[in-house]
Amino acid sequence: xxxxxxxxxxxxxxxxxxxxxxxxxxxxxxxxxxxxxxxxxxxxxxxxxxxxxxxxxxxxxxxxxxxxxxxxxxxxxxxxxxxxxxxxxxxxxxxxxxxxxxxxxxxxxxxxxxxxxxxxxxxxxxxxxxxxxxxxxxxxxxxxxxxxxxxxxxxxxxxxxxxxxxxxxxxxxxxxxxxxxxxxxxxxxxxxxxxxxxxxxxxxxxxxxxxxxxxxxxxxxxxxxxxxxxxxxxxxxxxxxxxxxxxxxxxxxxxxxxxxxxxxxxxxxxxxxxxxxxxxxxxxxxxxxxxxxxxxxxxxxxxxxxxxxxxxxxxxxxxxxxxxxxxxxxxxxxxxxxxxxxxxxxxxxxxxxxxxxxxxxxxxxxxxxxxxxxxxxxxxxxxxxxxxxxxxxxxxxxxxxxxxxxxxxxxxxxxxxxxxxxxxxxxxx
Amino acid sequence: xxxxxxxxxxxxxxxxxxxxxxxxxxxxxxxxxxxxxxxxxxxxxxxxxxxxxxxxxxxxxxxxxxxxxxxxxxxxxxxxxxxxxxxxxxxxxxxxxxxxxxxxxxxxxxxxxxxxxxxxxxxxxxxxxxxxxxxxxxxxxxxxxxxxxxxxxxxxxxxxxxxxxxxxxxxxxxxxxxxxxxxxxxxxxxxxxxxxxxxxxxxxxxxxxxxxxxxxxxxxxxxxxxxxxxxxxxxxxxxxxxxxxxxxxxxxxxxxxxxxxxxxxxxxxxxxxxxxxxxxxxxxxxxxxxxxxxxxxx
Numbered sequence: 001x002x003x004x005x006x007x008x009x010x011x012x013x014x015x016x017x018x019x020x021x022x023x024x025x026x027x028x029x030x031x032x033x034x035x036x037x038x039x040x041x042x043x044x045x046x047x048x049x050x051x052x053x054x055x056x057x058x059x060x061x062x063x064x065x066x067x068x069x070x071x072x073x074x075x076x077x078x079x080x081x082x083x084x085x086x087x088x089x090x091x092x093x094x095x096x097x098x099x100x101x102x103x104x105x106x107x108x109x110x111x112x113x114x115x116x117x118x119x120x121x122x123x124x125x126x127x128x129x130x131x132x133x134x135x136x137x138x139x140x141x142x143x144x145x146x147x148x149x150x151x152x153x154x155x156x157x158x159x160x161x162x163x164x165x166x167x168x169x170x171x172x173x174x175x176x177x178x179x180x181x182x183x184x185x186x187x188x189x190x191x192x193x194x195x196x197x198x199x200x201x202x203x204x205x206x207x208x209x210x211x212x213x214x215x216x217x218x219x220x221x222x223x224x225x226x227x228x229x230x231x232x233x234x235x236x237x238x239x240x241x242x243x244x245x246x247x248x249x250x251x252x253x254x255x256x257x258x259x260x261x262x263x264x265x266x267x268x269x270x271x272x273x274x275x276x277x278x279x280x281x282x283x284x285x286x287x288x289x290x291x292x293x294x295x296x297x298x299x300x301x302x303x304x305x306x307x308x309x310x311x312x313x314x315x316x317x318x319x320x321x322x323x324x325x326x327x328x329x330x331x332x333x334x335x336x337x338x339x340x341x342x343x344x345x346x347x348x349x350x351x352x353x354x355x356x357x358x359x360x361x362x363x364x365x366x367x368x369x370x371x372x373x374x375x376x377x378x379x380x381x382x383x384x385x386x387x388x389x390x391x392x393x394x395x396x397x398x399x400x401x402x403x404x405x406x407x408x409x410x411x412x413x414x415x416x417x418x419x420x421x422x423x424x425x426x427x428x429x
Numbered sequence: 430x431x432x433x434x435x436x437x438x439x440x441x442x443x444x445x446x447x448x449x450x451x452x453x454x455x456x457x458x459x460x461x462x463x464x465x466x467x468x469x470x471x472x473x474x475x476x477x478x479x480x481x482x483x484x485x486x487x488x489x490x491x492x493x494x495x496x497x498x499x500x501x502x503x504x505x506x507x508x509x510x511x512x513x514x515x516x517x518x519x520x521x522x523x524x525x526x527x528x529x530x531x532x533x534x535x536x537x538x539x540x541x542x543x544x545x546x547x548x549x550x551x552x553x554x555x556x557x558x559x560x561x562x563x564x565x566x567x568x569x570x571x572x573x574x575x576x577x578x579x580x581x582x583x584x585x586x587x588x589x590x591x592x593x594x595x596x597x598x599x600x601x602x603x604x605x606x607x608x609x610x611x612x613x614x615x616x617x618x619x620x621x622x623x624x625x626x627x628x629x630x631x632x633x634x635x636x637x638x639x640x641x642x643x644x645x646x647x648x649x650x651x652x653x654x655x656x657x658x659x660x661x662x663x664x665x666x667x668x669x670x671x672x673x674x675x676x677x678x679x680x681x682x683x684x685x686x687x688x689x690x691x692x693x694x695x696x697x698x699x700x701x702x703x704x705x706x707x708x709x710x711x712x713x714x715x716x717x718x719x720x721x722x723x724x725x726x727x
Contacts, residue, residue: 133522180708183715187464187521187663191655192711195704206695326652330466330529337526381537388533392512395526399519 083414095251099244107243109359113351114250115311120335120347121257122304127333128341129265130297131277133186136177136193137305137332139200140170142324144306145219145313146204146211152220152314159222159229163253163310170306171299178298182291185280197326204321216320219313222249229314246315253311254348257304262344264300273297274342338394340403349402357390358383431563436685437678442570444677445577449632450654451661451669452584453625458663459601460621461513463524468629469651470535475501475630476550476637476647477543483551490553498630505626509619532648539645547644550637569638580631581670584624588666593620601664653680653700656707662720671718676703 099107123137144166151162177196181189204211211217222229222245229245240248264270272293275283284290313319331354339350361383398405450468457465479497482488488496508531516524554568588594599607600617608614636650637643657676661668684699691698716722 127522180712184711185715187458188659188711188715188717190464191659192708194652194655195701195708198701198704202695202697202701205697333522334526334529337522341520341522378541381541384533384537385541388530388537391530391533392527395523395530396512396515399516399523 083410087410099247104241104243105359105363107241107247109356111243111247111250111315112312113355114247114254115308115315116332116335116355117348117351118250118254118257118311119305119308120332120339120351121254121261121344122301122308123332124336124339124341124343124347125261125264125273125304126297126301128336128343128346129270129277130273130294131280132181132294132297133190133333134193134301135190135326135329135333136196137301138324138326138328139193139196140174140302140305141309141312141328142200142204143170143173143302144309145319145324146217147306148310149217149219149313149319150210152223153218159224159314163222163307166310167303167306170309171303174298174302175295178295179291181298182294194326194329197324197329201321201325204324211321214321216318218318219316221317222246222311222314246311250311253307257307258344258348261300265344269293269296277342334391338391338401340401343401343403345406346401346403349406353402358387361386432685434564436681438564438566439570440678440681441674442573442677443681444674445574446632446636446650446673447654447657447677448670448673449577449580449628450651451657451673452581452666453628453632454651454654454658455661455664455666455669456584456621456625456628458658459666460597460618461509461517461524463521463528464663465528465625466525466651467508467528467531467535468625469648470532471501471505471626471629472633472636472651473539473643473645473648474504474535474633475626476633476643477539479630479634480548480551480637480643481543484549490551493551494631494634497634498627501630502623502627505622505629506619509622513622514615514618536645536648545645547642550634550643552634552638554638556639567639569635573635573638576631576635580628584628584666593617597621653703656703659707659717660710662717664721665717665719668717668719676706679703679706 098110102110119137119141122140123134126132126134147169148162148166151157151165152159157165181192184192205214207213221242227235227245229242229249231242265273272283272288275286275288276290276293280290283293316323335350335354336347337350338353339346339348362380398408400407450472453468453471454465457463457468475497478500479493482493482496483490486493512527512531513524516527552569552572554572556567558565558567559571586594588598596607596612596617597620599610599612600614604614607617632650633643633647636647641647654673654676657672658669659672660675661670661672680699680703683702687694687698687702688696710718714720
């Protein structure tokens with residue numbers, strides 16, 4: 001579970017100049033979407049400037065590019081592949097089996113984790129891959145939640161319509177606000193997107209017919225035909241509780257979203273995004289349409305945020321405008337930074353950290369007597385303090401986030417397997 | 430006319446606090462190239478410490494004020510020395526996350542140490558006011574403006590006439606060249622964080638004056654001060670001050686007039702008015718009124 005395609009990334013970095021020749025891609029680079037990317041992408045991306053930028057700023061590989069000079073062909077390392085398969089199967093098994101092993105508190109926590117991961121994945125496209133720092137993610141989450149809720153309540157639509165509709169409306173809002181952000185860079189953009197959060201808050205407070213105003217609004221549960229997630233769903237002889245229903249629906253959407261983001265980031269568009277992030281001016285000179293790339297990133301990001309928001313609002317069941325404040329945006333940014341920016345698994349691991357760690361701390365702290373009510377410190381405050389310290393220490397020690405940590409671990413594992421597993425007394429070859 | 434003058438005065442007083450907060454942001458930005466999300470937490474921390482020194486330890490207000498500002502500054506200094514220092518050279522957002530971590534810790538420590546209830550800021554003015562004809566000005570607002578002007582002038586003199594001020598300006602312009610000519614960057618950055626936190630404390634104490642109180646949510650003021658720094662330009666102290674006063678006046682005027690003249694805009698319009706002004710300005714000047722556009726080399 002390195003979250004990375006090391007052969008492909010290695011191939012691109014190692015052979016940046018070679019791959020400018022558009023012909024032998026299909027054979028030379030197994031694993032990339034070479035067919036989709038087409039000649040134009042190769043000309044843009046395979047340029048020396050870009051290759052240099054990618055290797056300087058880009059993602060670390062879990063193995064060095066092949067020194068042999070055969071472009072794109074990774075050295076045959078069977079253990080690598082085997083480790084990847086094993087971790088993949090383990091991750092899938094854990095993801096599916098998780099709700100059956102834990103109690104209701106953790107089931108709802110994990111449902112929140114998966115829902116947050118969808119939104120964080122969207123933010124990662126915008127901030128991680130395209131380099132546009134946004135603190136306005138809560139705005140798009142709120143748009144998805146309230147639009148979805150409005151359609152579900154007032155038109156009695158099925159969730160199969162209103163969840164995507166939440167995403168579409170959020171996407172349209174992203175497409176509208178994107179152009180306004182084109183002139184701004186870096187932290188200026190970050191602060192203007194804070195403005196977006198405040199404007200969204202104001203709209204929700206004022207437009208009571210739509211949002212219920214300051215008093216809040218009940219958001220409908222997900223329904224598919226006769227299945228109502230609020231009452232639990234009976235399927236394959238097992239009655240799924242509300243938490244399990246939301247968990248599995250969100251998991252399904254998350255997997256689809258990850259596949260989509262994986263493909264997008266390996267396509268022409270994805271390479272353009274990375275070029276814009278690494279050196280906007282250079283990208284423009286090389287023929288990348290910077291404005292279009294940024295707006296597309298905005299749209300992808302806000303669509304995913306809208307879908308996550310629709311799920312999140314529905315899972316909460318009731319929302320007030322202050323739920324969608326700057327804190328929520330900041331939490332999403334923490335997710336992608338802690339998880340590891342511009343990686344596929346970073347947002348997921350980051351969501352696990354940001355949602356899971358406070359839940360864990362609160363769960364633990366309720367059992368400690370000095371944290372009980374009347375004690376020196378409330379469990380929530382204790383959890384916040386530990387979380388803050390944890391965040392600081394973690395970022396100082398592992399700047400590349402959880403993904404960096406797992407890469408480091410898996411590299412050690414692979415290294416030892418390459419040594420024939422002798423150090424563990426296991427022989428793999 | 431009376432209303433207008435009163436609102437204008439209240440706006441200038443609020444703007445003085447924004448200017449102090451914005452100055453803190455700018456000082457840190459010029460040294461570390463990050464937005465310090467813990468600025469609001471520094472502000473609340475300073476207000477709480479001063480309030481505690483006066484109300485619980487019975488120190489005279491002015492002594493408590495000085496001790497509080499120095500203590501808050503020390504917290505900022507320690508944060509730079511123990512944490513930020515090790516993250517220099519990392520992506521800017523890593524450092525931003527570090528300040529968020531500090532904000533979370535301080536935000537949770539304050540209610541733990543001082544309780545959740547609002548408390549007085551311990552100042553000597555209370556709700557007393559000075560009357561000039563038909564106008565009535567709260568003393569605390571008068572002193573807010575005076576204190577802000579004193580602090581801003583002192584900062585201006587510090588950067589212009591002292592060795593460390595010169596070092597700070599030089600480090601902001603070009604850190605590598607400064608290091609090459611022997612400027613102790615680490616000490617300069619530490620000074621910057623100390624100043625930012627101490628200035629935040631001054632803002633916090635005055636923000637907690639009548640009719641407000643000292644409470645944990647006062648750290649949110651830093652978020653409302655963002656338009657002020659953007660309006661002025663992130664790297665310009667002058668811009669921060671001008672932006673602070675402009676935003677404060679606009680916010681008070683909107684809050685005063687909008688409910689009667691444009692009630693259809695709803696109750697909270699004054700909260701987003703600064704942001705709307707900021708977006709308008711940025712559409713025409715993407716680096717603020719006084720900010721510098723970085724030259725880019727291919």
